[in-house]
Each structure stands twice: as C-alpha cells, then as structure tokens.
Amino acid sequence: MTGRPDVADRATAGFSHGYDATPAGRWAAPGRVNLIGEHTDYNDGFVLPFALPLRTVVAADPQPGERWTVRSEIADRPVDFGAADADTPGRVTGWGGYVAGVVWALREAGYAVPGARLAVASDVPLGSGLSSSAALEAAVLAALADLGGLDLPAERRPRLAQRAENGYVGAPTGIMDQSAVIRCRAGHALFLDCRDESVDHVPFDLDAVGLAILVIDSRAPHRHADGEYASRRAACERAADLLGVPALRDVPVADLDAALGRLPDDETRRRVRHVVTENQRVLDTVALLRAGRVAEIGPLLTASHASMRDDFAITVPEVDTAVEAALAAGALGARMTGGGFGGCVLALVEASAAEPVAAAVRSAYAGRGFAAPDTLTALPASGATRLP
Numbered sequence: 336m337t338g339r340p341d342v343a344d345r346a347t348a349g350f351s352h353g354y355d356a357t358p359a360g361r362w363a364a365p366g367r368v369n370l371i372g373e374h375t376d377y378n379d380g381f382v383l384p385f386a387l388p389l390r391t392v393v394a395a396d397p398q399p400g401e402r403w404t405v406r407s408e409i410a411d412r413p414v415d416f417g418a419a420d421a422d423t424p425g426r427v428t429g430w431g432g433y434v435a436g437v438v439w440a441l442r443e444a445g446y447a448v449p450g451a452r453l454a455v456a457s458d459v460p461l462g463s464g465l466s467s468s469a470a471l472e473a474a475v476l477a478a479l480a481d482l483g484g485l486d487l488p489a490e491r492r493p494r495l496a497q498r499a500e501n502g503y504v505g506a507p508t509g510i511m512d513q514s515a516v517i518r519c520r521a522g523h524a525l526f527l528d529c530r531d532e533s534v535d536h537v538p539f540d541l542d543a544v545g546l547a548i549l550v551i552d553s554r555a556p557h558r559h560a561d562g563e564y565a566s567r568r569a570a571c572e573r574a575a576d577l578l579g580v581p582a583l584r585d586v587p588v589a590d591l592d593a594a595l596g597r598l599p600d601d602e603t604r605r606r607v608r609h610v611v612t613e614n615q616r617v618l619d620t621v622a623l624l625r626a627g628r629v630a631e632i633g634p635l636l637t638a639s640h641a642s643m644r645d646d647f648a649i650t651v652p653e654v655d656t657a658v659e660a661a662l663a664a665g666a667l668g669a670r671m672t673g674g675g676f677g678g679c680v681l682a683l684v685e686a687s688a689a690e691p692v693a694a695a696v697r698s699a700y701a702g703r704g705f706a707a708p709d710t711l712t713a714l715p716a717s718g719a720t721r722l723p
C-alpha cells in the first residue's frame with residue numbers, strides 16, 4: 336500500500352477521469368477482522384469484530400432515470416445497468432454484482448433508489464477474508480441512501496447489505512461482516528447478538544495497554560471456500576433441527592454434553608461443539624475486555640483456532656502454520672479470522688513484538704515453501720461514513 340495516493344483521492348480521481356465531472360460526495364466503509372466468534376452469526380449467536388483502518392471509498396453523483404454506472408480502479412471498463420438488470424438477481428456478475436445487489440435489495444424493500452454514477456477505490460485487499468465485499472456494499476448503500484434522501488437508519492443497513500449478498504450475489508453469508516463495516520466504532524470491538532442485532536461497543540484500546548493485533552494474510556488460495564461454507568451452514572441447521580431448537584445459539588454450553596449425546600454422528604457432534612463453545616468464548620472475551628484484562632483474551636483466541644481446526648475443519652496448512660509460528664514467537668494468542676479455507680490470521684502481541692512475530696511467521700512460511708505472507712498491525716477503526 337505504501338506510496339499509493341490516499342484511497343479517497345483515488346476515488347475522486349477515478350470519478351473525475353471517468354465522468355469528466357466532480358462527485359456530489361464520497362462515502363467510505365472499512366474492511367473488518369473478527370476478534371472472535373466464527374461461524375456463529377448464522378447460528379443466531381455472538382460475534383466480536385472490529386473495523387480496520389483500510390477502507391473502500393465510493394465517489395458518486397446522481398444521474399437521471401433508473402440507471403447505474405460504476406467504475407472501479409481494478410477494472411478497465413465501467414459496469415452499467417438499469418432497473419431490469421437490478422431486479423434480476425445474479426444478472427450483473429463479478430464485482431459489479433455487489434453494487435447491483437444493493438440497488439436490488441433497496442428496491443425490494445420499497446425504496447426509490449436514485450440513478451447514480453459511481454467510482455470505487457479500495458485499500459481493502461480482495462479475497463483475503465477482510466470483507467472487501469461488505470465494504471463495497473456498505474459504501475454504495477451509504478452513497479445511494481444519501482443521494483436519494485432515503486430514510487435508512489444505520490441499524491437497518493446491515494440486513495439490506497446482507498440481502499444484496501445472499502439474494503443477488505448468491506453467497507449464503509451471515510450478518511457479521513455487514514454489521515461490522517457499518518456499525519463499528521473506533522477504539523472498540525462490536526459485540527453483536529446476531530439474533531436480535533443488538534450491539535454493545537466494547538472498549539478495545541490496544542495502544543493504551545501496549546498491545547497490538549497483527550493481521551497476517553495467509554495468502555492461501557481459497558480452496559472450494561464457497562461450497563464448504565454452505566455445507567457447514569447446512570450442517571448447523573440440520574443439527575438444530577435434530578435438537579429441536581430454533582438455532583444452535585439455543586444450546587447453552589452447560590447442556591452441550593447432553594446435546595452431543597442426541598446427535599447421530601461424530602462429524603455433526605464436532606460441528607455443534609465448535610459453535611456452542613465458540614459462543615461461550617465470545618462471551619468470555621467480552622467479559623475480560625470489559626474488566627480491562629485485555630492480555631488475558633489470548634488463550635481464548637488460541638482455543639478458538641483449535642476448535643476451528645479440529646471440530647469445524649475450516650483451517651488449511653498455511654493458516655495453521657501462521658498461528659503456530661506466531662505463538663512460538665511469543666504471541667499471547669492467535670487464530671484464523673473469517674470464513675476459513677484461507678484468509679487471515681490475527682495474533683495478539685505485545686506492541687514491541689509485532690515485527691519479530693511477523694518475521695517468525697515469514698520464516699516459517701519460507702521453510703514450508705509457502706508464498707510470503709503480508710502483515711499489518713490493526714487498531715480498531717470506525718464504520719461506514721460520509722467523507723467531508
């Protein structure tokens with residue numbers, strides 16, 4: 336990222352070059368990492384993400400009629416679509432599908448969406464599990480809502496952005512990513528109850544306690560991630576049916592053994608054990624953060640990773656290597672973050688250890704012949720916003 340012009344300036348420049356005009360405004364939404372609570376969101380459970388300082392920016396102005404034109408710095412040609420395309424899920428494909436999906440979700444919910452010209456620039460890496468798609472959806476949603484004067488409070492936006500992804504793009508994801516990129520606050524992690532979408536902003540001031548979160552992009556190729564995600568989700572829903580509960584959220588950790596005894600096979604038992612114990616780890620993490628005992632969350636992060644590796648079976652050698660190397664180099668805790676099968680690892684470290692831990696991971700990667708991982712240290716940033 337070093338040396339690149341500021342992302343907001345790039346969005347403005349993309350707009351000016353593309354449309355020979357000045358945008359009416361610019362809207363930004365961040366990427367996110369999830370501190371803990373993986374594959375719990377679609378089980379009506381708990382998650383604890385925070386927003387990254389890396390952002391996607393959309394520069395936009397209204398255009399007459401029901402027409403949307405989108406330029407992106409990653410594409411040579413604009414994507415252009417009208418109401419018929421927006422109203423047919425899946426018709427606009429690729430990155431433009433996230434934009435069309437937002438238009439679709441808003442129209443489906445009864446909003447009069449203004450036609451618009453948009454230009455997108457982003458510092459959120461694509462395909463790294465940092466929610467670049469949610470950042471794009473949230474920035475576009477904010478732009479269209481403001482341009483059209485839509486009555487759309489922030490609490491309603493995550494569901495609409497998720498609708499775009501589920502209903503238009505066709506990815507069966509939960510509510511975490513869109514909630515994080517819209518509702519997070521700087522210096523805080525977002526404790527979200529995915530059943531009723533209530534939130535609590537939990538102070539997570541790493542600087543003040545001399546700690547840092549190191550984010551390591553495993554650079555593992557996504558191996559069948561979409562199909563595996565859908566199959567994990569289906570397994571959880573089947574298990575909830577078998578247990579006679581609306582969602583696995585309704586199995587308290589104290590009842591876990593009894594619940595496991597009622598399940599037919601080892602694989603289902605392991606999937607359920609992950610979700611139930613992971614929900615409890617989120618609650619325990621929140622309790623420690625509220626008590627100011629930040630360094631003590633490390634073992635919970637590491638336990639979460641073991642659960643994803645052994646019970647939910649969603650890790651790959653690259654992420655396991657990054658976690659092991661970070662812990663061996665003194666990280667207080669480490670885990671994969673996001674949907675799995677690649678993506679990023681986060682490690683909680685003493686601030687002064689961030690670089691040595693990153694170096695240890697790079698060296699472990701080199702030893703195994705993996706492509707060198709990218710790293711960044713992340714302080715919790717704020718959610719989607721209009722830029723001045």
Ligand code: GLA
Binds near residue numbers: 372375377508509512
């Ligand atoms: C992806 C999905 C989220 C969530 C995570 C796993 O990021 O988009 O909804 O399910 O995986 O926690």
